[in-house]
Amino acid sequence: MTSSTPAFTAFLGHRRLAAGPLPEVALRAHEASQTASTEAGALLIFADEDGRQIDLDLHGDTSAVLSRVPIPDSERSHETPGLAPETTARGPGRPKLGVVAREVTLLPRHWDWLAAQPGGASVALRKLVEAARKQGTEGDRARNAREAAYRFMSAIAGNLAGFEEATRALFAGDLPGFAQRMAAWPADLRDYALRLAQAA
DSSP states (O other): OOOSSOOEEEEETTEEEEEESHHHHHHHHHHHHHHOOGGGOOEEEEETTTOOEEOOOOOSOHHHHHHTOOOOGGGSOOOOTTOOOOOSOOOSSSOOOSOOOOOOOOOHHHHHHHHTSTTHHHHHHHHHHHHHHHHHHHHHHHHHHHHHHHHHHHHHSTTSTTHHHHHHHHHTTOHHHHHHHTTTSOHHHHHHHHHHHTTO
């Protein structure tokens, strides 16, 4: 699930309580934690991107809750750990493109082959990496989607009838069978599990 702002979904028991950016979901969850009865079920928050459960401290007032909401990784600085940010002015030449210098260890024959490629070793390596990324993208997305759905289901639906059968259908890539085996589950829970599984 790709979005410029990471999205999260809160459940109270098997009912979807809120969805959206984490601060908004946290506030709604905090409100519910003050008023919901214990019979309503557990209050759980999940990351839409990967189905992981998010633990938030909902004690105190709204400002206290918001002060403890973590900053999503996508909103953090993308500086490489261990490298100081560039502070000196750049002179003429190639503009900075976000290229990071790292050590690569290869056999001599690999270096010889790379050196003979148009553009040199760096260009050839970037092309090889991009080709490998594109080749694996579809399979990676499908696997990640299945794992996200499974994480969510394990946290919230492990005691529901048909859980094991639904899990087998999920990992077999049988989405119609997956949906069928969840047909009797609460609608909010079923719809979210399907949404995660179909993210690929």
